[in-house]
Every structure is written in C-alpha cells, then in structure tokens.
Amino acid sequence: MRWSQTFVPTLKETPAEAEIVSHQLLLRAGLVRKLSGGLYTFLPLGLRSLKKVEAIVRAEMDRAGGIEVLMPALQPPEIWHQSGRYQTMVDALYKLKDRAGKEWVLGPTHEEVITQLVANEFNSYRQFPRNFYQIQLKFRDEIRPRFGLMRAKEFIMKDAYSFDVSDEAAMASYRRMYEAYTRIFARCGLRTFPVEADTGVIGGNYSHEFMVPAETGENDVAYCESGKYAANVEKAVSRGPLLPTPVVSSGATPEKFPTPGVVTIEALSKAPYQIPAFQQIKTLVYRIDSGIALILVRGDDHLNEPKLISQLGSNAVRPATSEEIFASLAAHPGSLGAVSGVPAAVPVFADLALQGACGMVTGANEDGNHYRHVDIARDIRVTKWLDLRTVQAGEHCVETDLPLKIRRAIEVGHVFKLGTKYSEKLNATYLSEDGQRHPVVMGCYGIGITRTLQAVIEQCQDKDGIRWPLSVAPYEVCLTPLSVAPQSPAWQLAEQVYRDLELAGIQVILDDRDERPGVKFKDSELAGFPVRLAIGEKSLAKGEVELKPRGGTLEVVKVEDAVRRVVEWVTTERAKYVI
RNA sequence: CGGGACGUGGCUCAGCCUGGUAGAGCGCUUGGUUUGGGACCAAGAUGUCGCAGGUUCAAAUCCUGUCGUCCCGACCA
Incomplete structure (x- = not known):
C-alpha cells in the first residue's frame, strides 16, 4: 500500500478527550x-x-x-x-x-x-x-x-x-x-495472566478471566508472587485480615454510649472515642430479593458485593435507600447495628472474619448512639456466616501463605463454565x-x-508511539524513501524494493508522501510499524540503505541485500508469533 | 444516577475573574527558499465563541436552562 493512497490522519498533538496512553495513540496514530x-x-x-x-x-x-x-x-x-x-x-x-x-x-x-x-x-x-x-x-x-x-x-x-x-x-x-x-x-x-473470577450475571460456577496488567485497567487482581494464586478481588480470598479479630470476652454486656454526630467508622476511631476500626462492626443494609437484609463486616473491611450476590444467589441486590433503612430499623446510616431493634424477619449476614468477635463496637439503631462490649456470638442473631469481605494487599495467600499483592488489570478474555x-x-x-x-x-x-x-x-508503546507486535501490526514494514522525486535514485530504488517485498508476501506500506524526512520518521514511529527501511541519498551514495526495527538499533544494509534482509527480518519475527 | 471540569477555526489552547469590534501555535492555501528527525520567509483563508433564553446601550465574558465531552464516584452507612 502506498501511504498517499490510504488514509492515515496522524496527529501531532494529543486530543484533549483522551486520558490514557492507548486511547491517545489510537487517535494520534490515525487508527x-x-x-x-x-x-x-x-x-x-x-x-x-x-x-x-x-x-x-x-x-x-x-x-x-x-x-x-x-x-x-x-x-x-x-x-x-x-x-x-x-x-x-x-x-x-x-x-x-x-x-x-x-x-x-x-x-x-x-x-x-x-x-x-x-x-x-x-x-x-x-x-x-x-x-x-x-x-x-x-x-x-x-x-x-x-x-x-x-x-x-x-x-x-x-x-x-x-x-x-x-x-x-x-x-x-x-x-x-x-x-x-x-x-x-x-x-x-x-502478556496476559489468567485469574479466578466471579461469574456475574452470566451465571455459572467456574470461571477465569484473562488479564493484561495495566494501571489503567478497571479490575483489581489479587495475586501471589509464587504464581500459584491469582484472582479478581471480586472473588479473591486470603487467610484473613492482618490484624486479628479480638475473640476474648471481657464478660461485660453491651452498653449504650452517646456518639452525637458520629456517622463513620473513621470518626469513631479518633478522639475522643479511640476505637480502632478492627474493633468495630460495620453494618450495611441491602435490598435483596426477599427484602431488607443486614450485612455485617469488620470496621476495617470492605463488603465485596459480587461475593454477596453470588452467595445469596439473589438477582436484584442493591444498597437500601436511606428511607428503606429508616423504615425497617428506625435509625439512619451511621448509627446502625444488629444488636437490638432488628425485626425478626430481617436476615443478618455476617462476614466470617467476625466469627467469635468480642468487645466490639457497633451502632445502636438509635441515631447518635453506639454499643460497646458487643460479643457477636452472644449479642447478635446471625442468620448466616458468609465470606463477604474484600481481600486487602499484604494478607496471606491461601495456597502459599506469602503476602498477596494487588494490581490493576484490563480484562480481555473470560471463560465460564455455565452448567445447565x-x-x-x-x-x-x-x-x-x-x-x-x-x-x-x-x-x-x-x-x-x-x-x-x-x-x-x-502494553506496547513508548514515548514515540505504538510498538506493534508484528502479528497485529497494520503493516509489517514501512518503506521510507527520503525523496519522492520520480527520477531520484532513492525513489526508483524504493519502487523496486516495494514491488519485490510485495511479491515476497511482505505487508509493506510505502511512504510516498512528499514530506520531509523528520515527518516521515515521526509518523512511522507513531504508527508503530515493526520495521522501517529508509532509503536516502546519503547512504545510497555508499550503496547502502537503513533497516530500523521499531525500538531497536539501526542496521546498515547493502542495497543489493535490502530485499533479502527485510524478508529475513520479517520471517524471523513472524516465527515468534507462531505457536 | 451523584459530584467535578471543560465546550472559542481541522487540532492544542489563551481571552472570561474586571462586559466594549475574537487571538496564538500547529494544520490548511499560494509563492519562494529548504531537504536525514515533526523546516524557514512572505502573503492568505477559515469562527453565528456548543445551543436556547435572560440581564445590559453592549455578552465569548454575567445569570438560567439545555446538549455534548472528559474525569471521579456509585458498599465505607
């Protein structure tokens, strides 16, 4: 293909609408x-x-x-x-x-x-x-x-x-x-890695996602450096929170104390209360198929909604509205708890990390009041214990006991076992x-x-633009004559090389534009062609042309070897993507 | 859906606060000079300032609404 015969609207400047580099390059390279x-x-x-x-x-x-x-x-x-x-x-x-x-x-x-x-x-x-x-x-x-x-x-x-x-x-x-x-x-x-995954609305019971590690991804993946465990955080498990849940009871019974204006875990953890988050019970209210339900997780944990959905087998799960909460518990978010004032019909689902918890603090279902000395086994009616918490970085891997790491990733593939x-x-x-x-x-x-x-x-880019893997590059070779004057040696050689490469089955784009060398070089790098063959008068005078792999080092090639060398380079590169 | 930011020539942006005849760079056109890393000189073309109302003698600028774009959030009770 001749550059002038196709349409490659490259952009020198980054469009304001694009935030992440791949989006910018899609636009800038004219894709x-x-x-x-x-x-x-x-x-x-x-x-x-x-x-x-x-x-x-x-x-x-x-x-x-x-x-x-x-x-x-x-x-x-x-x-x-x-x-x-x-x-x-x-x-x-x-x-x-x-x-x-x-x-x-x-x-x-x-x-x-x-x-x-x-x-x-x-x-x-x-x-x-x-x-x-x-x-x-x-x-x-x-x-x-x-x-x-x-x-x-x-x-x-x-x-x-x-x-x-x-x-x-x-x-x-x-x-x-x-x-x-x-x-x-x-x-x-x-480069992708498979991770265990939640199945979401597709359904089924066994699933992996193929992830591309990238800060711009929309998924968080928990993984063990041993390579033995990796899972989407929507699904990931660990040996539990790093700070152990207090399980020794003081024997004291729940005691109400005033907490005017305190509506967050964080506020309770500060003066004058000084109750660390892991000694608090976070009470969330959800609307599930069967109605309102209470969800309990430790104060320093985050509810993992996908886990909740998959374990309840419930279709319509969403946080309850403030009105729904008040209607069923007579208190507002910030003062909620499961110790008292929970209608018998409302199920209480508690996270496993709270099992045996003692001396906890939680809302009193009365605005502006909390309870302390709560022993969960004694004081809270738990309908069902479930794994509901989101794994945090540093927790220990269930396979190897090594600390888990969490990184962002882009999901590119997903396999599900659906069943029936x-x-x-x-x-x-x-x-x-x-x-x-x-x-x-x-x-x-x-x-x-x-x-x-x-x-x-x-994944494949640098400051100059895209660096296509050969297998998915729009063209394998960018042929760049530095003169396009019909009678110039550079142009005549380029035409010849172009024909020979096409005959050899190489996908080549011939930059036949009457542009300055700098423009052509920049565009070929921006567009990311895996290799460029430059034909200029200077090196041609010495009987040479220049082979420049994108991101690699320049190789001077004799004119008579040019076609053979390009074919060889492409053939070698192609082999890397044959599996 | 909630919050925020931004809509000015093809692109990137300034001007808006403090209202007074719309700007720059890139790109484009013409001519010339250049020709191995996004050239230079000269001359030019291109805008109902997103749209609709309102305030005002006067609106890109202030106000209201609306549409669009982008970002953050949408479990932290």
Missing part, C-alpha cells in the same frame, strides 16, 4: 475516530490491526474445534424473558421498537440465541460435544463509556459456547478454550444412551476483540 461517546469509526490502519486480531482468534478457535456462525445482533426480547436475563440485565440492554410498536433488543451477548439454536437442532448425545463461536458486534448500554475502545457502547467480541453431555466433558471443553485463549493472546503479542442454567430455561436437551432426556451442559467464552486491540497498544 480510529470518535463518532460519539463509546462509538468509533475504524480507519484503515486500525481496521487492518483489528482484522489481524480477528484472524488470530479465528485460527485458534478453529484449531480448538470451534464452529463459526454469525448470529443476529437484533434479538426478540422473548428469549431474554425466557432466560430470566431481561430482568437481570435490563440496565445493559438497548431496546428499540419497530414501526408496529413491537420491542426488540440489541444483543449484549448471545447465550440465549445460541441455546435456542441448539435446542431446536440437537437431540441426541451423539451430536455432542459442540462449540459454536462468532465474531460479532455487541451492544451494551454502558453507564459510562470510557477510555476509547476499552468500554464502549458498541464493541466487537468473539463469543463461543460449548455444549456437552456431562460435567466432565464440559470441563474438558473449558480447558480446551482456556488453552486456546493462552495461545491467542500470546500470538497477539500480549440456560439449557434448562431454553429447553436445550438431548436424549442419552438410555433414552433419558437431560439438559445440555454449557460453557461460554468471550474475548473483547476491540478491547484486546487497545490493550496491545497500552
């Missing part, structure tokens, strides 16, 4: 342009990289036994009602009406569609296992689209769904996808050998294609 918040047009270079990521994903999915299909983006809401997710995913669903007034939804994901297909087309155990996948646009009504392609209203996703006749077979499918994912990201030149949640609801069943009907056991596997593309940029 995408924004239509509106969370909606982007892919320009030629961006599209080429996108297609390369897709091709890698497709190749590995096919290799892992996937069958490619393409499902509708527009879907009837009925199947969403059937699966029950019309309720649980309402916030993320884009809905629209046709001229007859009938409602439709834009698919945020395709479990319902594929499960219905399997329900209709498959009947016998002989027809499994199957793994269907597609690369499709997804639509999600994001609360706040941000960071360019990272969290967008519309994005491209590879989603795959496995169907098996047994749990063991489903597990094998899951492992096959897990391995495929490892290969996919490696081939994209991305969808197959039961949408009637995807099969007849087994003994003539019995069983629900199909499912798994689902997603990769954010557009997000992966941006994650590559986030």
